[in-house]
Amino acid sequence: xxxxxxxxxxxxxxxxxxLVLNCSFTDSAxxxxxxxxxxxxxxxxxxxxxxxxxxxxxxxxxxxxxxxxSGRSTLYIAASQPGDSATYLCAVKxxxxxxxxxxxxxxxxxx
Amino acid sequence: GAVVSQHPSWVICKxxxxxxxxxxxxxxxATTMFWYRQFPxxxxxxxxxxxxxSKATYEQGxxxxxxxxxxxSLTLSTLTVTSAHPEDSSFYICRGLAGGRDTQYFGPGTRLxxx
Numbered sequence: 001x002x003x004x005x006x007x008x009x010x011x012x013x014x015x016x017x018x019l020v021l022n023c024s025f026t027d028s029a030x031x032x033x034x035x036x037x038x039x040x041x042x043x044x045x046x047x048x049x050x051x052x053x054x055x056x057x058x059x060x061x062x063x064x065x066x067x068x069x070s071g072r073s074t075l076y077i078a079a080s081q082p083g084d085s086a087t088y089l090c091a092v093k094x095x096x097x098x099x100x101x102x103x104x105x106x107x108x109x110x111x
Numbered sequence: 112g113a114v115v116s117q118h119p120s121w122v123i124c125k126x127x128x129x130x131x132x133x134x135x136x137x138x139x140x141a142t143t144m145f146w147y148r149q150f151p152x153x154x155x156x157x158x159x160x161x162x163x164x165s166k167a168t169y170e171q172g173x174x175x176x177x178x179x180x181x182x183x184s185l186t187l188s189t190l191t192v193t194s195a196h197p198e199d200s201s202f203y204i205c206r207g208l209a210g211g212r213d214t215q216y217f218g219p220g221t222r223l224x225x226x
Contacts, residue, residue: 004154041202041220041222042219042220043204043217043218043219043220044155044204044217046217089154089155091155096160097143097145097208097215098145098157098160099145099155099157099206100157101154101155101156102154103153103154104154106152
């Protein structure tokens, strides 16, 4: 059974700091890995999707890497802003288009 | 782009009543719909998977007689929480897959509070 773990569970940083969120998964047989953002009481916003054959994806200040063999992914956020405050979820896609989610990292960026 | 809507966005009901949550795909055909629930400060947990016109497949530990899922058309799936209890209070989110299964869209979620 696939299990996804995210570390840390919560993170508080001053504005402008670069930061890294971690995601690990137990079964390397994945199709892709996706990072989402969730604001309180809201749905999910897709940030980056990395196919299993890819090593990284970039979008603006965000960079996600994937090391499938070791079961790890990182989300790097450069020059963090208060508007980045949210919960960040990673999810891996396995057979049958199932998505298994981690429990998220709650990020607070302080002005 | 494609949008998935959920209705209602939030609902408060009394214990013992039933609540229906609708998930509509607005400009694509959702051949498969996934239903998730999310308890406070926890992740999304898959409840069931439904394919249009077929019975839903439920995850272990999810009562199929309590959480009724209907996916009668390619644009509408419903989740009915029957005889709701306070422990059913949660955030329910649907996720629709279009044709090739590489295209997915999440609904905005429904906050259910059972008193």
